[in-house]
Amino acid sequence: xxxxxxxxxxxxxxxxxxxxxxxxxxxxxxxxxxxxxxxxxxxxxxxxxxxxxxxxxxxxxxxxxxxxxxxxxxxxxxxxxxxxxxxxxxxxxxxxxxxxxxxxxxxxxxxxxxxxxxxxxxxxxxxxxxxxxxxxxxxxxxxxxxxxxxxxxxxxxxxxxxxxxxxxxxxxxxxxxxxxxxxxxxxxxxxxxxxxxxxxxxxxxxxxxxxxxxxxxxxxxxxxxxxxxxxxxxxxxxxxxxxxxxxxxxxxxxxxxxxxxxxxxxxxxxxxxxxxxxxxxxxxxxxxxxxxxxxxxxxx
Amino acid sequence: xxxxxxxxxxxxxxxxxxxxxxxxxxxxxxxxxxxxxxxxxxxxxxxxxxxxxxxxxxxxxxxxxxxxxxxxxxxxxxxxxxxxxxxxxxxxxxxxxxxxxxxxxxxxxxxxxxxxxxxxxxxxxxxxxxxxxxxxxxxxxxxxxxxxxxxxxxxxxxxxxxxxxxxxxxxxxxxxxxxxxxxxxxxxxxxxxxxxxxxxxxxxxxxxxxxxxxxxxxxxxxxxxxxxxxxxxxxxxxxxxxxxxxxxxxxxxxxxxxxxxxxxxxxxxxxxxxxxxxxxxxxxxxxxxxxxxxxxxxxx
Numbered sequence: 001x002x003x004x005x006x007x008x009x010x011x012x013x014x015x016x017x018x019x020x021x022x023x024x025x026x027x028x029x030x031x032x033x034x035x036x037x038x039x040x041x042x043x044x045x046x047x048x049x050x051x052x053x054x055x056x057x058x059x060x061x062x063x064x065x066x067x068x069x070x071x072x073x074x075x076x077x078x079x080x081x082x083x084x085x086x087x088x089x090x091x092x093x094x095x096x097x098x099x100x101x102x103x104x105x106x107x108x109x110x111x112x113x114x115x116x117x118x119x120x121x122x123x124x125x126x127x128x129x130x131x132x133x134x135x136x137x138x139x140x141x142x143x144x145x146x147x148x149x150x151x152x153x154x155x156x157x158x159x160x161x162x163x164x165x166x167x168x169x170x171x172x173x174x175x176x177x178x179x180x181x182x183x184x185x186x187x188x189x190x191x192x193x194x195x196x197x198x199x200x201x202x203x204x205x206x207x208x209x210x211x212x213x214x215x216x217x218x219x220x221x222x223x224x225x226x227x228x229x230x231x232x233x234x235x236x237x238x239x240x241x242x243x244x245x246x247x248x249x250x251x252x253x254x255x256x257x258x259x260x261x262x263x264x265x266x267x268x269x270x271x272x273x274x275x276x277x278x279x280x281x282x283x284x285x286x287x288x289x290x291x292x293x294x295x296x297x298x299x300x
Numbered sequence: 301x302x303x304x305x306x307x308x309x310x311x312x313x314x315x316x317x318x319x320x321x322x323x324x325x326x327x328x329x330x331x332x333x334x335x336x337x338x339x340x341x342x343x344x345x346x347x348x349x350x351x352x353x354x355x356x357x358x359x360x361x362x363x364x365x366x367x368x369x370x371x372x373x374x375x376x377x378x379x380x381x382x383x384x385x386x387x388x389x390x391x392x393x394x395x396x397x398x399x400x401x402x403x404x405x406x407x408x409x410x411x412x413x414x415x416x417x418x419x420x421x422x423x424x425x426x427x428x429x430x431x432x433x434x435x436x437x438x439x440x441x442x443x444x445x446x447x448x449x450x451x452x453x454x455x456x457x458x459x460x461x462x463x464x465x466x467x468x469x470x471x472x473x474x475x476x477x478x479x480x481x482x483x484x485x486x487x488x489x490x491x492x493x494x495x496x497x498x499x500x501x502x503x504x505x506x507x508x509x510x511x512x513x514x515x516x517x518x519x520x521x522x523x524x525x526x527x528x529x530x531x532x533x534x535x536x537x538x539x540x541x542x543x544x545x546x547x548x549x550x551x552x553x554x555x556x557x558x559x560x561x562x563x564x565x566x567x568x569x570x571x572x573x574x575x576x577x578x579x580x581x582x583x584x585x586x587x588x589x590x591x592x593x594x595x596x597x598x599x600x
Contacts, residue, residue, distance in 0.1 A: 029456055035464040038455050090422060095414035114395035115467055118418065122390060123460045125422065129429045130450030139439035146446060150430030155338050156329055160423045164335040167415055 009290040016056035016069075020081060021047075023074040027131055028082075041112040041120035042127075046085050049103045053223075053295065054080040054190060058198030060288035061212055064281050066202035072136035073201050076145070079128040080194050083153055086124035087190075089117055091163065125153075137201055145197045152193035162186025166251065174252040182252055183224045184217070191220030195288075211277045218274035219292045225267040226296045228253040229260055267296050309590040316356035316369075320381060321347075323374040327431055328382075341412040341420035342427075346385050349403045353523075353595065354380040354490060358498030360588035361512055364581050366502035372436035373501050376445070379428040380494050383453055386424035387490075389417055391463065425453075437501055445497045452493035462486025466551065474552040482552055483524045484517070491520030495588075511577045518574035519592045525567040526596045528553040529560055567596050 024046055029039045055077025059069050092099040092107040093114065100110050109117035132149065135142050153159040162185030169178055195216035199208055232255050255263040271292060278285035324346055329339045355377025359369050392399040392407040393414065400410050409417035432449065435442050453459040462485030469478055495516035499508055532555050555563040571592060578585035 033456060035455070035461055035468060037468065038460065038464045042455075086422075090418055093418065095418060116464070118390055118393065118395060119460050119464060122386075122422070122425065123455045125425055126450050126454045126458075126460065130447060130454060133443050133447035133450060139443045142443050143433050143439045147430060147433035150426050150433060154426045154430060155335070155342075155423045156333060158426075160338065160419050160426065161335055164338045164416070164419060168335060168337065 007287060007290075009294045012060065012287050012291060013051065013053075013056050013294070016059045016077070017052040019059070019069075019074045020052040020055040020077045023078040024081060027075065027078050028127065037112060037116050038120055038123055041108055041116045042124055044105075044111055045089050045102075045108045045120065046082065046124070048105050050081065050085065052077065052081055053291075054084055054194040056291055057191065057216075057288070058194045058201070060291055061195040061198030061216075062202040064212070064278065064285045064288050065199045065204045065208055067284055070202050073198065075131055075135055076197060076201055079131040079149070080190065080197075082124040082128040082131070083149070083159075084190060086121040086128070087153070087159055087163070089121035089124070093117060096163075096167070135201070141200055141203075145200055148193050148197060148200075152189040157185050158189045159186060162189070169252045172252075174257050176257055179252045179254055179257050180221075183221055183254065187224050187227075188217065188220035191223060192216035195219075211280065214277040215274045215288070215292075218270045218277070219295075222267040222270040222274065222292070222296050225254040225263050225270070226298075228255050229263050229267070232260060271296050307587060307590075309594045312360065312587050312591060313351065313353075313356050313594070316359045316377070317352040319359070319369075319374045320352040320355040320377045323378040324381060327375065327378050328427065337412060337416050338420055338423055341408055341416045342385075342424055344405075344411055345389050345402075345408045345420065346382065346424070348405050350381065350385065352377065352381055353591075354384055354494040356591055357491065357516075357588070358494045358501070360591055361495040361498030361516075362502040364512070364578065364585045364588050365499045365504045365508055367584055370502050373498065375431055375435055376497060376501055379431040379449070380490065380497075382424040382428040382431070383449070383459075384490060386421040386428070387453070387459055387463070389421035389424070393417060396463075396467070435501070441500055441503075445500055448493050448497060448500075452489040457485050458489045459486060462489070469552045472552075474557050476557055479552045479554055479557050480521075483521055483554065487524050487527075488517065488520035491523060492516035495519075511580065514577040515574045515588070515592075518570045518577070519595075522567040522570035522574065522592070522596050525554040525563050525570070526598075528555050529563050529567070532560060571596050 028042050028046060031040045031043065033039050055074065058077050058080060059073055062070050062073050088102060089108045091097050092102055093109055099107050101107065108120055112120065129146065129150070132146050133142065135145065137145070151158055155161040155164070162182050165178070165182045166186055169182065192213060193216070195212045196209055199212045204212065231253070254266070258266065274292060275289055278289060328342050328346060331340045331343065333339050355374065358377050358380060359373055362370050362373050388402060389408040391397050392402055393409055399407050401407060408420055412420065429446065429450070432446050433442065435445065437445070451458055455461040455464070462482050465478070465482045466486055469482065492513060493516070495512045496509055499512045504512065531553070554566070558566065574592060575589055578589060
């Protein structure tokens, strides 16, 4: 399969990541801007080696709709990445997961103290919405994008809701329903909305949005399952974080409920279902599909 | 003066607060909505006896521009109140001010634990932007309102920036420049943007926005000075929080730098300057002016 792709998936990801990084560099105040400590903390976590997968998915969804990566979409990508980074900073805090390392580097509160880490997470969320409000798109599309993204990081089937379910379900027996609900909310919703808003930025119709939503929902779940499998099968040096931590803290994960082999089959089947939703776009969807396949296979 | 007001200021405030409370009641998910704990925590702090001053200021700014309280502005007011509440929840956390009581009730982390309090603050910020994205106003106005509010709660001259300056300046010698910068950012920016966005919601022109901005900036600083004076002159039972706490923790305040008498004169002078900006609106600004005067005099 990989030999037939028109553009190398690693090039797609790398170029999308570079576009996003340049936008983040201009959109987050420099450490020379008062008050310096908060901007240092925001930058510490934002530039800690993230792969910019959400921005890349938004860009390739745009290509699926419009055939090109539209000018200015890197600001949407930067906002999505700020929201992802804010969630990681708060998730790592002592009161939550209490992690000292993230991608092999000190977590925000380890480097800057707890007060500044809390405020840096807060500020990344705020700045994300400020950047979205200045997107170079028609006002009606901007309002729609902001509403959808806020919903995806909120409490009802969104990212914060997933974090709360995750906290509440530790040390409880995992059920298929619970693990599905946590995955859909905690990481799935932001992946899904990245794909959908990338399309809306490029002028997606109502039908386009429905197809991208189906793709984003199924692919997002596949990524999370692949991540959970990776956590159980790789060692810490490959992960850049403590391996087996999910198991040690009795986190509810897909392989904990369904086993590793079934999880791998589920992830592969979900990706095929996700691809089916993109059939009307023919080869314009190749970039989006290749990125999704790479994310699942790399992790398996 | 008070006898000549067309509408009693306490009625204005009470009616605005009730309108806001009803909106908040519908806009924050109920405790029956999964996950329950986060919605309980969001409600605990949102319905803890706040006076809804920011929504009331937004509504009276709207009256100043349009002559009436426009339908749907209570959703703008609710969003402003969610942002204010989120900042209080995070400010009270052990890593920040470490307060057990707020308005005589347990703070969010005391009632729900630190993890849920952090996430409840996060979620109130998110929900505020989601509510703003569904405001009943033209898309261009909604985008402008979201951009201005995000800026006012951000790190550069906004609310979070003020909190960081405040943390960094504890136990340092206060200077007039520092106390002015903290006040403008920490509490002033959200007051100011409440007035401005209330006007924009009602169709304010560019000139209207400039006048409301001047009013909001000067009145907001006057409120904060009056608050600081109150902290130094009242006892704890009147305040509903620990009196003299600013002094005990060596917080940088206006009376600490300028003395109580000078602070009272400064607050009164700022209110007169704020009123001057509203001269073109004649009696339509009476409600906004009476609320502002009430807030400063009540506290002095």
